[in-house]
Amino acid sequence: MSVGEAVQCKPVEVQVGERGLDRAVKHLKRKMASEGILRELKRRRHYMKPSVRRRKKAAEAARRRRKRIRQIDSV
Numbered sequence: 001m002s003v004g005e006a007v008q009c010k011p012v013e014v015q016v017g018e019r020g021l022d023r024a025v026k027h028l029k030r031k032m033a034s035e036g037i038l039r040e041l042k043r044r045r046h047y048m049k050p051s052v053r054r055r056k057k058a059a060e061a062a063r064r065r066r067k068r069i070r071q072i073d074s075v
Helices: 021-035 037-044 050-074
Strands: none
Touching: 021 037
């Protein structure tokens, strides 16, 4: 995929039934979170240098590793 090429995605849709608008909004938020749309929006909000992105990725991996070790120790 080249830099100028747009990605075609199907739109996220939610039907508003008899349960009401509040329920539909909750369902939409849950759907967007599961597809990673919100995470992608937050990530693209600010430019992050590649070196900073690598450091952040390594820090996240270390955090997940520590969390997994804590879970194993508590069992």
